[in-house]
Amino acid sequence: MKTPRIVNAIENIDDELVSSVFESKKKKNWVKWVALAACFAVLVIAGTAILPSLLGNDIINPVETDGRYKDFTISTKNVAIVWPWEYLAESERPYETELNGVKYEKTSGRTVSKELIGDKIGNYNIVGYDGITDKRHTVVCAVYQLKNISQTQFIAVKITDSYYVFKNAVYNPPQTLGELFERVDLSQFLKLERFSENGNGPDAKHFVLNDDKYVWEVLSTCKNAAFIDEDEVYWHPYERDFISFTISSEALGIYKHRLLITADGYLTTNAFDWGYLYYIGEEATGKIIKYAKKNSTKTEYEPYSNSNSICGKIVEITDDYILVDDSILCKDEADGITYKILINDIRISRYVDRDIIEVGDTVEISYNGEIDKQSSNTISNAFSISDVDILYEDEIEEQNFNEQNYNADSSSTVSKEADFVSK
Helix, strand or coil, rough: CCCCCHHCCCCCCCHHHHHHHEEECCCCEEEEEEEHHHHHHHHHCCCCCCCHHHHCEEEEECCCCCCCCCEEEEEEEEEEECCCCCCHHHHHHHHEEEEEEEEEEEEEEEEEEEHHHEEEEEEEEEEEEEECCCCCCEEEEEEEEECCEECCEEEEEEECCCEEEEEEEECCCCCEHHHHHHHEHHHHHCCCCCCECCCCCCCEECCCCCHHHHHHHHCCCCCCCCECCCCCCCCHHHHEEEEEEEECCCCCCCEEEEEECCCEEEEEEECCCCEEEECCCCCCCCCHHHHHHHHHEEEECCCCCEEEEEEEEEECCCCEEEEECHHHCCCCCCHCCCHHHHHHHHHHHHHCCCCCCCCCEEEEEEECHHHHHHHHEHHHHHEEEEEEEEEEHHHHHHHHHHHHHHHHCCCCCHHHHHHHCHH
8 A cells, every 4th residue: 555645744653554544434435534533543653743734723723703602622533535636626636747857846736926927948747646546647737937936946837727836856955055045035035024932833922023124134144054964963943942933935835834043053944845954153043033032023823724614514415505504513502503615616526526524414614715694604715624523611621631541541551661671
């Protein structure tokens, strides 16, 4: 069995354990499932740091509900589904291409506006692979330069009517910070605004920088800073004091990546999708951190996704829409609202086409834009649907109690095992 990409992000996992958690669902054996209950043991091996990035919004708390809702938490039953090629939106399809011996791969499903597109390079074969059959899908597409960005690092490919960023697929880190800026002058494409201190979760301190000009000025004096190979030198930011800027760029095809500055002289960023680490010196990082703290305003934590979501029970499915009733979440069921989710996106319709969701299922729907309250609470821009479980306040308290007892028992067991080994 080919190891799923979601597992490739976690190192040192036994192949038999991976295989055991990937199995076909009855009546739907064309879809590969990852059951959360089955693979949680696999994910926990990697530690808590990887869970938020893998699961995204899969575990959330209720959003603003005008006080209608009970206290509850929801979690998805399935982490991931590998869909056949024909059931993937164009933005989801994994593509790669080759120009003059250099391999490139699509960075994300985010499109690039035409204003950022430079000169046309030519027409090339773009190849995608079916995650189920490994079948190749080849199309000829126009390939373009991106304005003011080195072709050695990024290109743009026009697929149907949209432009997508492709990155150099080979890990080839710039050997100095100056070389990195030669490939892409990050100051042109990144706005350093939001940053956090010594963490990036809800419990960390979050700020908005007033002006990032000084930060780039300091970094421009560090062009000789040498690249550091993290495979050769043990390095971890969470063992240091640091600030971490959240960075997004349409031109680079990245969303909420990071540029991190440590008090002891390091800069690391995944602005090119790869992680690059440089030692720029304590004087430079000290200036940046001091400036950021003095020229910023404290703000609230911002979750990864800016989309909205509703949760409830499916009460009707037609060829055109899904009706979801949220009364099961309400303190008074009479306050429930029924939402009409239009089936106009393949990321929603595939769940209906293949009977993945059914009337009576509890689901979370993610969407962009606003709900049309004048037209039966219609959601026209839904892009994600998840089968979920709901835990109410008393169940959450019971679960926390059980987890505390389990952790206490585990700690006692480990202590006994350690004592046995010492003897």
